Amino acid sequence: MKRIVIALLLLGAAAGGWYAWHEFSAKGDAAPAFHGNVDIREVRLGFRVGGRVAQVLKEEGDPVAAGEVVARLDAEPYENAVDQAEAQVGQLAARLEELENGSRPEEIDRARKNLAEADAALRNARLVFERQRRLVDDGAVARQDFDTANAAFQSALARHGAARAALDLLEAGARSEQIAQAGAALEAARAALAQARIQLADTALAAPEAGVVLTRAVEPGSMVQAGSTALTVSLAEPVRVRAYAPEPLLGLVQPGRQVLIFTDSRREPYHGQIGDVSPRAEFTPKSVETEELRTALVYRFRAVVRDADGLLRQGMPVTVRLAE
Secondary structure, eight states: OHHHHHHHHHHHHHHHHHHHHHHHHHHHHSOOEEEEEEEEEEEEEEOSSOEEEEEEOOOTTOEEOTTOEEEEEOOHHHHHHHHHHHHHHHHHHHHHHHHHHOSOHHHHHHHHHHHHHHHHHHHHHHHHHHHHHHHHHHTSSOHHHHHHHHHHHHHHHHHHHHHHHHHHHHHHOSOHHHHHHHHHHHHHHHHHHHHHHHHHHTTEEEOSSOEEEEEEOOOTTOEEOTTOEEEEEEEEEEEEEEEEEEGGGGGGOOTTOEEEEEOSSOSSOEEEEEEEEEEEEEEOOTTSOOSSOTTSEEEEEEEEESSOOTTOOTTOEEEEEEOO
């Protein structure tokens, strides 16, 4: 009987030792766990121009597609600005074309006729002046009549010169400096028109990428300034996990390595890949639940989730394990 008891004790001790060895070995071979949180990027959408909000097309929690319009401003002031800029461009374009084309043939013909008329008047005034000068020397006319004829001759001579200058100016056309100035004014007007069209387009606020509306900060009728946040959108992808590795395990965490990501809301793990590892040590943030002391220095790394779904939420705690 005594031998049976001793045999049973030895068998129990052997079984306990084997179990302890098995558990120790399993624990030593298990993949290390890293703790962290889901890190989904957010974008704050705001108008590049100010004005009165006309429409807000999305509620909090609504999905949005890339490029989808989520809100609009009252566009009437910006439409009027575009119309005004277009009119200015048309006016300056016509002015430049006028300078480049030069004077019309009708204007030149009229100037030539004016010159011919001035030339005839000058010849007549010269004849009268010459006659009066001879007569005044002989004493046949009064000095006053001679002075009147002289004044008429000088006036006709001036009108003839003005007509000649007007014809020369029309035939020469606009100066190159005038054309260059008109061209520069036209380019400035076109730039103002392009800016007005951009501002008109900016009255429609579109989501840059697909996601879900987190917050709605404005309502129709509100006056907003340029740059103020109208809606906050959580981007659908990429979904990242921000986790932390202690220094002894840093060698296992390498960019490109495959990982399994576990959450409390799903039995099956998500699959991901380590993207980057921080080169600087830091303290574990309070939001991360780990079994180690929170004062231990760790290195942050990010992993991109390849098969993310709607169950992953911003800040959700996760456990990251290295894939085999």
